[in-house]
Amino acid sequence: MSLVPPVLAGERLALARLLTKVENNTPAGRAALVELFPHTGRAHLVGVTGAPGTGKSSLVNQLVRYYRHPADGGPPRQVAIVAVDPSSPFTGGAILGDRVRMRDLSGDPGVFIRSMAARGSLGGLAPATAAVAQVFDAAGFDLVLIETVGAGQAEVDVARLAHTTVVVEAPGLGDDIQAIKAGILEIADILVVNKADRPGVENAERALRGMLQLASPGPPLAHHHGWLETLAVEVPREAPTPAWEPPILRTVATEGAGVAELAKAIDRHRAYLESSGDWQRRDRARLRVELESLLRASLVARWRENVPADRYQDVLDRLAARQISPHQAVEALLDGDQLP
Amino acid sequence: MSLVPPVLAGERLALARLLTKVENNTPAGRAALVELFPHTGRAHLVGVTGAPGTGKSSLVNQLVRYYRHPADGGPPRQVAIVAVDPSSPFTGGAILGDRVRMRDLSGDPGVFIRSMAARGSLGGLAPATAAVAQVFDAAGFDLVLIETVGAGQAEVDVARLAHTTVVVEAPGLGDDIQAIKAGILEIADILVVNKADRPGVENAERALRGMLQLASPGPPLAHHHGWLETLAVEVPREAPTPAWEPPILRTVATEGAGVAELAKAIDRHRAYLESSGDWQRRDRARLRVELESLLRASLVARWRENVPADRYQDVLDRLAARQISPHQAVEALLDGDQLP
Numbered sequence: 001m002s003l004v005p006p007v008l009a010g011e012r013l014a015l016a017r018l019l020t021k022v023e024n025n026t027p028a029g030r031a032a033l034v035e036l037f038p039h040t041g042r043a044h045l046v047g048v049t050g051a052p053g054t055g056k057s058s059l060v061n062q063l064v065r066y067y068r069h070p071a072d073g074g075p076p077r078q079v080a081i082v083a084v085d086p087s088s089p090f091t092g093g094a095i096l097g098d099r100v101r102m103r104d105l106s107g108d109p110g111v112f113i114r115s116m117a118a119r120g121s122l123g124g125l126a127p128a129t130a131a132v133a134q135v136f137d138a139a140g141f142d143l144v145l146i147e148t149v150g151a152g153q154a155e156v157d158v159a160r161l162a163h164t165t166v167v168v169e170a171p172g173l174g175d176d177i178q179a180i181k182a183g184i185l186e187i188a189d190i191l192v193v194n195k196a197d198r199p200g201v202e203n204a205e206r207a208l209r210g211m212l213q214l215a216s217p218g219p220p221l222a223h224h225h226g227w228l229e230t231l232a233v234e235v236p237r238e239a240p241t242p243a244w245e246p247p248i249l250r251t252v253a254t255e256g257a258g259v260a261e262l263a264k265a266i267d268r269h270r271a272y273l274e275s276s277g278d279w280q281r282r283d284r285a286r287l288r289v290e291l292e293s294l295l296r297a298s299l300v301a302r303w304r305e306n307v308p309a310d311r312y313q314d315v316l317d318r319l320a321a322r323q324i325s326p327h328q329a330v331e332a333l334l335d336g337d338q339l340p
Numbered sequence: 341m342s343l344v345p346p347v348l349a350g351e352r353l354a355l356a357r358l359l360t361k362v363e364n365n366t367p368a369g370r371a372a373l374v375e376l377f378p379h380t381g382r383a384h385l386v387g388v389t390g391a392p393g394t395g396k397s398s399l400v401n402q403l404v405r406y407y408r409h410p411a412d413g414g415p416p417r418q419v420a421i422v423a424v425d426p427s428s429p430f431t432g433g434a435i436l437g438d439r440v441r442m443r444d445l446s447g448d449p450g451v452f453i454r455s456m457a458a459r460g461s462l463g464g465l466a467p468a469t470a471a472v473a474q475v476f477d478a479a480g481f482d483l484v485l486i487e488t489v490g491a492g493q494a495e496v497d498v499a500r501l502a503h504t505t506v507v508v509e510a511p512g513l514g515d516d517i518q519a520i521k522a523g524i525l526e527i528a529d530i531l532v533v534n535k536a537d538r539p540g541v542e543n544a545e546r547a548l549r550g551m552l553q554l555a556s557p558g559p560p561l562a563h564h565h566g567w568l569e570t571l572a573v574e575v576p577r578e579a580p581t582p583a584w585e586p587p588i589l590r591t592v593a594t595e596g597a598g599v600a601e602l603a604k605a606i607d608r609h610r611a612y613l614e615s616s617g618d619w620q621r622r623d624r625a626r627l628r629v630e631l632e633s634l635l636r637a638s639l640v641a642r643w644r645e646n647v648p649a650d651r652y653q654d655v656l657d658r659l660a661a662r663q664i665s666p667h668q669a670v671e672a673l674l675d676g677d678q679l680p
Contacts (some may be wrong), residue, residue: 030667033665034665037664037665038662039542153397158379191360221438284656287659287660289658290666291655291656291666292669292671294635294666294670295378295643295673295674296640298674299640299643299674301637303635303639315631316628319627319631320624322377322378322380324377325373325374326634327373328374328376328632329634330634330635331636333635334635334638334639
């Protein structure tokens with residue numbers, strides 16, 4: 001029996017079961033994604049990222065608490081958290097997250113938390129992250145918060161996936177973190193200096209402001225189109241939209257300070273995206289990245305079905321013996337060339 | 341005129357020019373790699389990795405100084421440094437490295453430094469890193485030190501590329517760094533607590549020791565075979581070798597303290613790899629990863645040549661309109677299926 005109708009009706013147990021099927025890329029999971037896809041496109045996908053030690057998880061917890069009990073008296077919103085855990089790319093273990101968070105947020109049917117390991121050949125986000133976000137979107141969640149730890153590919157991936165990317169910093173996190181920020185800043189829609197009760201907060205903020213000015217000679221959103229790697233065909237660059245100026249906010253997540261302001265900045269960014277037309281552009285860019293990632297995986301899977309195992313071993317043996325080079329090995333495998 | 345003979349003869353200008361061709365993946369670069377490949381397999385590839393703020397670059401500089409002027413009176417060795425700079429995955433800029441290092445090491449023909457941006461679809465190491473390491477190997481360098489900043493895919497990539505992986509930590513680098521260590525430890529052959537003159541060094545060392553014990557229920561090297569993602573065919577797992585126990589060393593790179601011990605541990609690890617047969621096994625595993633990465637790129641490039649641009653745009657339009665799902669889009673592009 002299809003899990004799609006109960007998921008669309010908001011049943012949480014069906015949602016949990018479907019997420020597992022989607023994460024494991026089962027035939028039932030893929031079929032459900034096809035059925036759910038027309039119901040997607042409404043949720044606000046918010047990436048929350050930054051270096052280790054910045055307190056991202058606490059901040060995400062506080063954001064969720066705010067969305068459930070808005071201080072301004074607005075209606076509570078349904079929130080999903082996708083916590084991408086890079087702790088072990090090898091064992092696929094997920095040691096962050098669920099248990100610690102559950103103490104805070106358990107029992108609230110308007111909150112759904114999913115931890116995912118950052119496994120898979122692409123590093124960064126697991127290939128299933130986009131699909132999991134789609135399921136939450138179709139299931140009617142207003143916001144999907146995608147949280148990543150680390151300072152590498154995951155940040156880039158999350159910026160490709162999210163409408164709004166929140167980059168979290170904290171005062172005094174070491175010296176060559178500066179070098180990394182330059183790259184991170186290009187993906188930031190909102191900057192947060194968390195742990196703002198610690199010494200060095202002014203310095204951190206000033207450094208961010210300085211790098212922001214350096215990093216954006218043109219409108220920041222131009223970057224978001226520019227970095228898309230094009231697998232197939234160049235899409236003409238759209239005319240620049242009026243620039244969004246990434247705000248720099250201070251928070252103390254452990255005390256909830258600044259969290260309402262952060263939630264409002266996230267809403268403002270959504271409004272900006274919608275009024276500027278960027279909501280549609282980012283949606284299209286995101287779908288394109290997903291399409292190209294699926295294309296790549298399918299091309300490899302189709303090739304794999306057709307190569308005889310002993311042929312592959314033979315090529316690998318000759319490569320290890322330095323009789324052929326890696327490029328010659330690829331030609332031999334793809335074209336069936338005779339080996340020298 | 342081919343740059344290969346002068347590179348093999350040790351000419352530095354030819355080496356620099358060839359590296360540029362190889363990094364840019366030009367036809368001349370690819371042809372040179374084929375010619376150079378039979379001369380590879382001798383250099384000791386050493387990855388040096390760890391979180392931001394640990395002082396990796398200083399440590400690498402000190403290691404190079406040691407290799408050039410060994411305190412034990414041994415012969416100086418030729419060392420290449422590949423500094424992979426993740427600062428900006430978008431602009432491809434390389435802001436670390438060369439100028440700062442050159443003050444120390446310039447003018448020594450036994451040292452060659454190359455900065456590479458961590459660009460490219462795989463995140464982490466640039467796809468050309470393996471090829472650059474091969475050029476240094478063929479050019480007769482005894483050691484190739486591959487330095488990466490960040491706590492993500494680059495670490496995984498460097499462990500796949502290197503014979504020996506040195507993971508650098510430092511006391512007091514924040515709280516959720518612990519979560520990341522669990523994954524990093526699985527790739528470490530040698531652990532270094534740098535900045536060991538700072539408070540907290542005992543705690544850092546104790547934490548590493550505890551996590552090492554947790555992380556290795558079996559021989560650590562089994563992981564190094566286990567994590568290889570197999571694109572094509574499973575290779576039978578070799579019998580476990582006697583385990584290498586990753587040592588934990590203390591250094592103060594700014595003063596050179598502990599650097600000789602680190603250099604000796606790196607040599608011991610090479611000796612261990614050779615006596616256990618792991619040198620050959622890792623060599624084969626590394627070549628296999630490179631082969632599969634090239635295969636993937638070639639498959640995509642060949643497909644790209646054959647898909648009409650308007651067909652691709654049409655599929656993307658229908659995807660953005662939610663008329664077809666990403667999986668349906670892939671089928672349409674790969675099989676030429678009619679769209680619904």
